[in-house]
Amino acid sequence: MSATPSSYQQLDAWIDAHFDEQVKFLQALVQVPTDTPPGNNAPHAQRTAELLGAFGYEAEKHAVPQAEVTACGLQSITNLIVRRQYGPGRTIALNAHGDVVPPGEGWTHDPYGAEIDNGAMYGRATAVSKCDFSTFTFATRALESLGLPLKGAVELHFTYDEEFGGEVGPGWLLAKGLTKPDLMIAAGFSYQVVVAHNGCLQLEVTVHGEMSHAAIPDSGTDALQGAHHILSALYALNRDYLQVRSRVEGISHPYLNVGLISGGTNTNVIPGKVVLKLDRRMIPEEDPAQVEASLRQTIEQAAASFAPPRGGRTLKVDIRRMLLARAMVPLAGNQPLVDAIQKHGQDVFGEPIAAVGTPLYTDVRLYVEHGIPGVIYGAGPRTVLESHAKRADERIELEDLRRATRVVARTLLDLLS
Numbered sequence: 001m002s003a004t005p006s007s008y009q010q011l012d013a014w015i016d017a018h019f020d021e022q023v024k025f026l027q028a029l030v031q032v033p034t035d036t037p038p039g040n041n042a043p044h045a046q047r048t049a050e051l052l053g054a055f056g057y058e059a060e061k062h063a064v065p066q067a068e069v070t071a072c073g074l075q076s077i078t079n080l081i082v083r084r085q086y087g088p089g090r091t092i093a094l095n096a097h098g099d100v101v102p103p104g105e106g107w108t109h110d111p112y113g114a115e116i117d118n119g120a121m122y123g124r125a126t127a128v129s130k131c132d133f134s135t136f137t138f139a140t141r142a143l144e145s146l147g148l149p150l151k152g153a154v155e156l157h158f159t160y161d162e163e164f165g166g167e168v169g170p171g172w173l174l175a176k177g178l179t180k181p182d183l184m185i186a187a188g189f190s191y192q193v194v195v196a197h198n199g200c201l202q203l204e205v206t207v208h209g210e211m212s213h214a215a216i217p218d219s220g221t222d223a224l225q226g227a228h229h230i231l232s233a234l235y236a237l238n239r240d241y242l243q244v245r246s247r248v249e250g251i252s253h254p255y256l257n258v259g260l261i262s263g264g265t266n267t268n269v270i271p272g273k274v275v276l277k278l279d280r281r282m283i284p285e286e287d288p289a290q291v292e293a294s295l296r297q298t299i300e301q302a303a304a305s306f307a308p309p310r311g312g313r314t315l316k317v318d319i320r321r322m323l324l325a326r327a328m329v330p331l332a333g334n335q336p337l338v339d340a341i342q343k344h345g346q347d348v349f350g351e352p353i354a355a356v357g358t359p360l361y362t363d364v365r366l367y368v369e370h371g372i373p374g375v376i377y378g379a380g381p382r383t384v385l386e387s388h389a390k391r392a393d394e395r396i397e398l399e400d401l402r403r404a405t406r407v408v409a410r411t412l413l414d415l416l417s
Contacts, residue, residue, distance in 0.1 A: 003413045007146060008344075011409045014142045019402055023121070025051060026134040026401070027114035029098070030123040034160070036099040039074030041160035044098050048080060048133065048158055055141060057082050059158075062178060064168045072161065072168050079173055082156035084140060089152030092415060093181035094136035094408070095170060096378065097162035097363065100125040106392035120395040127387035127396045129187030132378035133158055135401065136185075139408035143416070150416040155181055159363070165323050166363025174370050181372055183337055183415070186364040188376035189387070190404040191349065193341045195334060195375055196248045196357035197365070199282035199327035201292055204275060205230065205299055208316040209308075211265065211272030218309040220270040223263060226306045226315040227274040231258060233302035234278065234295075246283035250356030254291075255281045277322070281359060284327040292321065328365040333373035340411040341377050348403045348410075360384070379404035 015022075028051055032044045042063065049059040064077040101124075103111035109122035116122075125131075140154050157179065161169030173179050188194055207227045212220025234256060241254040256278060263274030282291055296319055303315040338355050345353030358376070367374045379401040381387050388394040 003417050008410050010146055011142045012406050014145045015405050022134050022138045026131060029130045029133055030114040030126055031112055033112050034098050034100050035102040036163045040076050041099050042076035042078040045078035045080055052082060064172055068168055072164055077160045077168055079160060079169060080158040081179060085153045086150035090182035091153040091155055093155045093157050093184040095157040095184060096129045096132035096136060096187040097159050098130060099160045099163050101163060101390050108393055120397050122393055122395045124394055127380045127394050128389040131396050131401055132187035135379045135405045135408055139405050139412060142409040143412045152416045155179060162363045165325055166366050170363050171366040174366060184367050184372055184374035186374060186376050187378040189380035190400050191382045192354045192356050193338055193375050193377045194358050195330045195355050196284050197328040198251060198359050198361050199288060200325040200361040201280040201288060202323040203278050204320045204322050206318040207274045209272050210313040212270045214268045214270055217270050221308040221312040222270050223274040224271040227276060229306045230299055230302040233298050246285055248284055248357035251283055251359055254283055282327055284329045288324055288326060325361045326365050328368050331368060331373040334375055336415060337375045340414045341407060344407045344410040348406050
């Protein structure tokens with residue numbers, strides 16, 4: 001059996017007929033907070049399993065042991081797998097994450113209200129990526145509504161550790177041998193199919209000086225001035241990074257950012273300790289081990305070159321890796337996914353769908369590291385900026401949700417026919 005224009009039309013019609021139900025499903029998911037931190041995400045998994053059960057979908061609940069969750073700085077995680085077996089053949093996993101950053105300030109809509117205004121649903125995770133809990137679920141339901149003989153299986157993977165790196169989300173499911181799909185699609189945006197993404201290295205740098213009274217500053221070593229010296233050396237690297245270009249369309253060059261600085265004890269005290277947390281984005285062509293070694297060398301050399309007051313203590317630095325997320329690189333086997341999504345995306349959206357890289361990093365890389373070809377595609381606007389992801393008033397256009405669900409359903413039909 002092969003897919004036909006008639007079967008695509010049947011999928012579209014089913015999705016249209018059940019779209020109000022899909023919107024309500026997404027609203028119910030958005031209305032259960034999953035702020036990470038603090039990362040108490042098991043209640044959302046429980047609610048998701050209940051909603052899936054109403055469709056006759058049994059969600060396996062895989063609770064990550066508390067010690068592992070706590071070690072990652074989170075409170076609770078239950079990852080879900082829904083297995084839909086149709087016959088012998090390849091298994092396609094559809095992954096979306098439910099954990100989100102806290103809403104922050106500046107909202108004009110309730111961040112957990114899932115309110116609909118002028119054709120868009122507002123709320124944290126409407127665009128990244130609870131929307132694709134609904135996209136993937138309803139695409140699978142539409143596929144099954146045809147009653148056609150299919151080969152292979154679909155697995156829905158709903159996980160809860162993307163914001164902190166994915167190791168106790170999909171990484172945990174894969175490491176435990178709970179799943180081994182042949183292909184996978186992860187949550188993304190509708191106007192492009194993403195085949196590669198940057199890596200990310202995050203380091204915590206603790207600068208130790210010597211605390212002293214502000215009235216006699218030469219009696220100590222100012223850790224903040226030392227940190228400033230180190231920061232100057234780090235930020236100077238960005239000039240060099242401009243010359244390191246990626247060959248992947250959509251990805252430009254590496255970049256370094258220091259996102260958090262803390263230290264000192266009081267206004268009238270020379271700081272004795274300052275902590276810097278830095279984020280280094282790595283293009284797919286870079287070797288993470290070499291990147292980390294180079295950064296450590298830059299930091300240590302800058303600390304050694306800082307001149308303390310006469311008789312003052314020399315700077316000491318401690319460097320701790322917080323996160324290493326390797327880049328997602330295209331695997332040769334992803335071409336059937338790319339071809340199907342581009343074909344149906346152009347048909348449904350009426351414009352070409354590019355295959356590109358993204359400077360973001362995601363937990364999709366964990367599937368690729370296990371040899372599973374994958375792409376990033378789902379419901380959302382053209383860009384992260386348009387979605388307001390990680391900003392106030394995150395939203396999804398409901399028409400983008402509807403059309404992306406059609407594209408995924410058609411893609412599944414092509415791959416499983």
